[in-house]
Amino acid sequence: MAEKEKRIPEFMQPMQGAAWFKPEQCKDCIFRDRTSVKLDGEVKHVGAGKSVCDIYEYPDMKPMGVMNNTETCKFYDKE
Numbered sequence: 001m002a003e004k005e006k007r008i009p010e011f012m013q014p015m016q017g018a019a020w021f022k023p024e025q026c027k028d029c030i031f032r033d034r035t036s037v038k039l040d041g042e043v044k045h046v047g048a049g050k051s052v053c054d055i056y057e058y059p060d061m062k063p064m065g066v067m068n069n070t071e072t073c074k075f076y077d078k079e
């Protein structure tokens with residue numbers, strides 16, 4: 001990193017990317033959140049990636065193992 005970049009405050013640093021959770025098993029589970037967005041004319045189903053679903057409702061959240069695909073959800077039910 002250049003000396004000049006080191007001196008700028010953290011919040012002004014260029015973004016290095018973010019870790020987004022993509023819980024794979026939630027994509028076709030009947031309990032998934034069904035939120036979708038339209039982006040550039042294309043419909044994207046984003047609800048399955050949320051940390052809540054019909055089983056884990058706010059303030060409860062999906063287990064971290066489900067969110068990072070290291071654990072099988074005991075409530076998973078294929079649509």
Ligand code: SF4
Pocket residue numbers: 023025026029030031032033052053054055056062063066073074075076077
């Ligand atoms: S019940 Fe389990 S597999 Fe289904 S959406 Fe919720 S966390 Fe995902």
